[in-house]
Amino acid sequence: MSNKTVDPDVRAKIETSPFAAALGITYEEIGSGYCRVSLEIKPQHLNFHGTTHGGVIFALGDVAFAAACNSYGQTAFALNVDVSFLTGTSVGDHLVGEAKEISLNGPIGLYALTVKHAETGTLVAQSQAMAYRKRDSLI
Amino acid sequence: MDKNDNELAEQVRQRLCEADRQLIELLGFEVESLEPGRAVVNMLVRPDMANSGGACQGGLIFALADHAFAYACMSGNRAGVTLSANIIYSNPAMVGSRLTATAVVQNEGGRTGSCSVDVSDQNGILIAQFSGVHYKTKLEIVSQL
Numbered sequence: 247m248s249n250k251t252v253d254p255d256v257r258a259k260i261e262t263s264p265f266a267a268a269l270g271i272t273y274e275e276i277g278s279g280y281c282r283v284s285l286e287i288k289p290q291h292l293n294f295h296g297t298t299h300g301g302v303i304f305a306l307g308d309v310a311f312a313a314a315c316n317s318y319g320q321t322a323f324a325l326n327v328d329v330s331f332l333t334g335t336s337v338g339d340h341l342v343g344e345a346k347e348i349s350l351n352g353p354i355g356l357y358a359l360t361v362k363h364a365e366t367g368t369l370v371a372q373s374q375a376m377a378y379r380k381r382d383s384l385i
Numbered sequence: 386m387d388k389n390d391n392e393l394a395e396q397v398r399q400r401l402c403e404a405d406r407q408l409i410e411l412l413g414f415e416v417e418s419l420e421p422g423r424a425v426v427n428m429l430v431r432p433d434m435a436n437s438g439g440a441c442q443g444g445l446i447f448a449l450a451d452h453a454f455a456y457a458c459m460s461g462n463r464a465g466v467t468l469s470a471n472i473i474y475s476n477p478a479m480v481g482s483r484l485t486a487t488a489v490v491q492n493e494g495g496r497t498g499s500c501s502v503d504v505s506d507q508n509g510i511l512i513a514q515f516s517g518v519h520y521k522t523k524l525e526i527v528s529q530l
Contacts, residue, residue, distance in 0.1 A: 265442035268411075268433040290411040293455070294404040294526070300455075300467045301412070301448020308444030312436055323474065324443045330469040384437070 252276050255385050256319045266309045269302065271343075273313065279347030279355070281313035284364065287339045297334040303341075303371045304329050307359035310345035315355050315377035322355065322379040329359075329373040340364040345375070353379045390421040394460045396527045401456060412445065414452055422490035424456035430482050440477040443513075446484070447472050450502040450515035453488035457500050458519040460490075462526050468497070470517035476510050483507040486515075496521050 261273050266283070269291075274282040285306050293299040308327070315322040335341060342364045349356040359373035398419035402409065409416075413434070417425040428449050436442040451467055458465055478484055488502040502515040 259437050261437075263437045263442070264433045264435045265445060290407040292408060294401050295464060295466070297466075299408055299448065299452070300470075301444070301451045304447045304451070304470075305442070305444030308442065308447065312443070316437070321438060323438070323440075323477070326471070326473045327443070327447070328469070328471045329447075331467055334466070 252278060252317050253319055256317065259385050260313045260316055263309065263312070265305075269305060271306060271309050274342075276313050276317055278317050279314055279350065281310040281317065281345050283310045283313070283343045285341050285343070287335055287337050287341065289337055292337065295334075297336050298339070300331055303331065303335070303361050304373070306341060306343035307345065307361050307371060307373050308375075310343040311357050311359050311373075311375045311377070314345035314347060314357055315379065316384050318379070319384050320379045321382045321384050322377045325376045325378050327373055327375040329371055331371050332369050335363070335370055341370060355379060390461075393462055393527070394419045394421050397460055397462055398456065400527050401459065412448055414449065416456060417485075419456050419460055421460050422457060424453045424460065424488045426453040426456065426486045428484045428486075430478050430480050430484060432480050435480055440479055441482075441484070443472075443474055446474070446478060446504055446513050447515065449484060449486045450488070450504050450513060451517070453486035454500050454502050454515065454517050454519070457488035457490050458498055458521075459526060462529070463521045464524040464526050465519050465521040468518045468520045470515060472513055472515045474513050476512055478506055478512045484512060
């Protein structure tokens with residue numbers, strides 16, 4: 247992970263994600279190859295069991311991942327993501343999603359994603375995500 | 386697979402859709418069909434589903450596939466959860482396209498099962514491939530009393 251700060255225009259572009267806004271996800275921090283986001287679970291996020299839909303948990307990590315791999319200003323997209331769901335969550339839970347770069351080699355970046363309970367740090371889901379960076383600029 | 390299994394799957398579909406109503410509305414899912422071991426769920430890619438690049442956010446494509454996966458795995462009337470999954474993104478899904486996730490159970494044991502999901506758009510273009518491991522609880526979805 248480089249220590250370079252993220253171009254303010256790139257950051258602003260990343261934060262316009264309509265989907266993140268629709269789910270209620272907040273961007274907390276974006277750095278080079280890094281992002282942290284948060285989400286409070288609401289009734290519309292629940293599945294049949296009354297727990298948070300796995301897709302919502304995945305999406306929280308995915309939004310952080312998208313920001314982290316696009317943070318250099320080159321358009322990047324996901325190739326492949328593995329996820330493991332470790333514990334359930336429900337309405338009122340405050341979750342934190344984090345994406346950290348493990349490796350960046352040419353166009354291929356690999357990121358470790360976690361979703362945790364904000365207060366306790368308990369691991370909710372863990373993912374590994376591979377991204378492809380195009381030559382196009384994000385802005 | 387007999388008529389009773391199909392009828393049960395339909396009862397499960399109705400019960401799940403009822404419970405998932407708010408989520409289905411938020412994410413725009415339409416459960417087209419549920420048969421024993423097979424589910425089809427559709428979704429129109431709306432503007433509020435886009436990432437900052439203008440394509441459907443990958444996380445939502447996962448959620449669509451995961452939803453079809455869950456329904457297929459629960460078609461036998463046992464409630465369960467996704468333990469782990471892998472998704473490969475093949476082509477972008479643009480705003481306005483209609484995605485279809487088709488989930489087919491591959492294997493089932495007493496407490497776990499595996500299921501594969503293909504997500505395609507209205508032109509038959511492959512958008513994503515998803516496969517997952519499912520964990521079955523002992524709970525019934527529709528009471529059989």
